[in-house]
Structure formats: structure tokens, C-alpha cells
Amino acid sequence: MTVKDEGRTVTIQVGSSSVQILKYGANVLSWVVNGRDHLWVSEKAITDGTKAVRGGIPLVFPVFGKTTGQGHATSQLPQHGFARTSEWEFLGSPDEQTAQFGLGPENLSKEAAEAWPYNFTLIYTVRLTNDSSLETELSVENTDKKPFEFNQLFHTYFKVQNIAHVEVDGLQAVNVTDKIECTGYIKKPGPISIHEETDRVYRDEPGTVAITVDKKPYVTIERSSEVCDVVVWNPWNDKAQDLTDFYPKDAYKQMICVEVGSVGKFTELAPGKKWNAKQTLKL
Ligand code: TA6
Numbered sequence: 011m012t013v014k015d016e017g018r019t020v021t022i023q024v025g026s027s028s029v030q031i032l033k034y035g036a037n038v039l040s041w042v043v044n045g046r047d048h049l050w051v052s053e054k055a056i057t058d059g060t061k062a063v064r065g066g067i068p069l070v071f072p073v074f075g076k077t078t079g080q081g082h083a084t085s086q087l088p089q090h091g092f093a094r095t096s097e098w099e100f101l102g103s104p105d106e107q108t109a110q111f112g113l114g115p116e117n118l119s120k121e122a123a124e125a126w127p128y129n130f131t132l133i134y135t136v137r138l139t140n141d142s143s144l145e146t147e148l149s150v151e152n153t154d155k156k157p158f159e160f161n162q163l164f165h166t167y168f169k170v171q172n173i174a175h176v177e178v179d180g181l182q183a184v185n186v187t188d189k190i191e192c193t194g195y196i197k198k199p200g201p202i203s204i205h206e207e208t209d210r211v212y213r214d215e216p217g218t219v220a221i222t223v224d225k226k227p228y229v230t231i232e233r234s235s236e237v238c239d240v241v242v243w244n245p246w247n248d249k250a251q252d253l254t255d256f257y258p259k260d261a262y263k264q265m266i267c268v269e270v271g272s273v274g275k276f277t278e279l280a281p282g283k284k285w286n287a288k289q290t291l292k293l
Contacts, residue, residue: 072160163271
């Protein structure tokens, strides 16, 4: 078991399994178990710090998507906020299978710090367990004298062999916001399959969500109670064509984003208080 700082990345090794984290965005780039990487990263992903990485586990904070209209504290921030496009500090390893990263106002670009003028501390903990599960946990602390509100999401890109054999199971009869159809509805019981551009938020989803392949469990996503929403996204062909860093263009058949977080509404954090979100990805 080792945690190695390799400069721009940190690698956790547990037996033959490994996780690699890019310090830029604290983006988990790979999760390799039994010789297979279970995260998808575009072959044209930009990892030089000039753009959010297309793949892995981008961190969405403090806003999901783009706030419409003026006046909200996040309205000047780019889509999905600044966490995924900031250089995080590697804080070290509490044990030989855990890496920790930190982000505060001092790490932000001038634009981001001006757009979201709050004192805060983010601590991101990535752990590869003895059974090769991947745990990611984000701690948010309000170190300011005024409250702030935020969204948070683990924007996980899972690699699959063929999207036609994949379903997302465990989603309950909850409110769904469909961003493609611009509709809202209550989900019907049963698994969902992906056969077109899909971009949905399953709100206040209480269950343990699983990605299945040919009806057999592939990855199970366990989460803390703060992580109450689930986003399912696949760009499909047309949107994949439009995304310059999405490559190969037909790779929408080999990926699915099942993203857990708190995005249905803003969470308010009072001065001096902390908030934690954790997901555990199990094979
Ligand atoms: O999580 C789904 C989503 O919000 C989609 O609407 C799509 O925009 C996706 O994120 C990717 O966003 P990005 O800014 O990384 O291109």
C-alpha cells in the first residue's frame, strides 16, 4: 500500500489496484481494479490546467450548472463552479491508502475569488479500500463571518463496454427534472436504460443506486445522507460531436455519468459550520 506524490498527480496503490488523482481539480483520473480502469477519460481530455478535465471525477462546487439571472452569489461563476478548474494542494496521506487535498480562497483564480467572495476550506479525501472500493469525500467548512450557499456533485464518468447493455437501477419513484425534455415528472418504478441524449436530475433519491450490465450489478454507489440527488448524463451522438474534448466521438457508447451530490437546491452553511458529502463506489 502506497501513496505517491508524482508532481502533478498522486497515485494510491493497494495491491494490484490503483487510483490516480490530478492535483488540478483534484480530479480522480483512474480507478484500476484487476487491470481494468472503471473511469472514463476522453482521449482529448485537457489536463494541463487550462480546462476542466473531460472525464474521471470532476468536482462540482459551489454551483451545479450555471445560475440563471443576476444577483445570486454564484451567478458570475463558470458552469459547475471553480473546484474542478482550480489547483488543489496535496495535503498528504493520513494512511497508506488515502490522499487528501485542500482548496481555499488563496488557491482560486482572481476571477473566481472575486465572483464568490467567501472564506472557506474544502478538504477532499480519496481512499482506495482493501476491497478496491473507491471512496471520495468532500468536507466544506465556512470559515467566513457570513453564511454562504452552494451545490456539490461528484461528476463521475464511468467506463462501460457497451451502453446498450447498461441500466441504472435503484432509482426510486422520486421527482425527476429532465433537462433535455425540459419536463418534470415522478419516476416510474424500475431501472432506466440509455438510448439517446440523457440529462436528468433524480431529486431526493433515497436508494443505493447501481449501474448494471446485462442486469448484473457492475458498480454500486453508496452515499452519505447529504448526497441526496442523482444526475444521469450521457451526451449521445450529437452532443458528443459538439464537445471538442469528447473523443473518440462514438465513446458515448462506452461511458455513463451517474453523479451523486446535492444539486436540487442550494445548501446554506452558517459561519463556522461544516458539511460533508461522501460516495463509495463498489464493484
Ligand atoms: O452533469 C450533467 C451536466 O450538467 C450536463 O448538463 C452537461 O453539461 C455535463 O454536466 C457536462 O458539463 P461540462 O461543463 O463538463 O461540459
